[in-house]
Amino acid sequence: MKKILLILLTFFTLSICFSCSTPETRAKSNTDKRAQALENLGNAYMQEGKLQDGLETLLEAYKINPDSANLNHKIALIYREMGRYDLSLTFFQKALALQPRFPEVQNNLGTLYYLMGKWDLALEYFGKAAMDDLYKTPHFAYNNMGLIHHGMGRFQEAIINFKKALSHFPTFSVCYKNLGISYEAMAKNQEAINAYQDAIKFSTV
Template sequence: MARPAWLAAPLLVAVLTGCSSSPARDEPPSDNARAAQINVQLGLGYLQRGQKQAAAEKLARALEQDPKSALVQHANALLQDVLGETEAADRHFRRAIELDPKDSEARNNYGAFLCRLKHTDEGVAMLEQALGNPLYATPEFAWSNIGQCRRQAGQLTEAETALRKAVQLNPRLASAWLQLAQTQFERGEAMQARESLKRYHDLAPQDPASLLLGARIEQALGQRQAQAHYELLLRGKFPDSDEARRLGEMPR
């Protein structure tokens, strides 16, 4: 399923570093809570590898073991989102945030989820709430998602501002550089877009989207040889991609 590269927070890291099952508990976690954490860890591992059935089994078990865990609810939200179960994902996201209002990772992922559903204002508000937590370890994720959300809504000036904040916070965040290059190109800033795309290619392998964008940028700059180079790479490396087929739609 093709989707924009919204940036999910590193939820699995939270499990591996031994976060508690629920922030409201001061006592050591119960046996059920510990078992639920293990099942979340296993379930997210399966989900990352594309093993959806195995992930669903582990995360359903975690939900039975500790339904009042924000972490368990968050993990199940991510699963339901991947499965395309929008209403269930929304329900689990809301429950996770209700259980732990300070969980910026959940707010980041829920905000990105809302943005994919074209609920721009609600999604950006959720992402900004994530950024309101001074202890949020990866604010560049939320800034990048705000940028992508704004770009999707055609709010290109706001999108570029957010994406610049993302790459300032983490210059090695490759996907934000690609989003920035796309936004700058759409704003008619071809030279800036070329530089941002170069930064992306310094950090990540060439892919169909980046090669098509490169061809478009060089065309806008009147660099026919460079344009042809990108087109050759796209047709040679990814001949069956949608982007390769879209080369024929470019004006000549």
């Protein structure tokens, strides 16, 4: 009798759990899955360099899930690559409004401002990304800040930032090259030679 009662109770419990899955929740689940599938496809198009296909696919996903920070970020990246900077800025800003602590977006927004010639804003957002301990690749942000300082003729500031980048990623070949260029601009030729040699040494790492 106890076994029968246990089986009945188990069946009753399972029945309650299954009853929680309503047609509405199942429909939402299917919609979420479609949005994610579209986002994955759009990302694959991006990786293949098929920007228009990627954009159209991601915008279709956006119609379903406009409040995804990741999705807004990816759309912003495509618009930036297409040179459509105003639209790119709109989607970067929305991504940060949805998820204020998103250093990858901050670094990429900094790159957009750099391309738009707004170097002070670029430095601001690169700095925010670099200082965020959630950011797994701060060397990119420091290298970017170094490039801007170099472009503004602030070679010592450029060197400081390139060295910060290398402290996070000691085999960053491109950064050694940039460091060498800044040293050369300051007529520090031996330091430039050393940096260029390191750039060559780590170019195959």
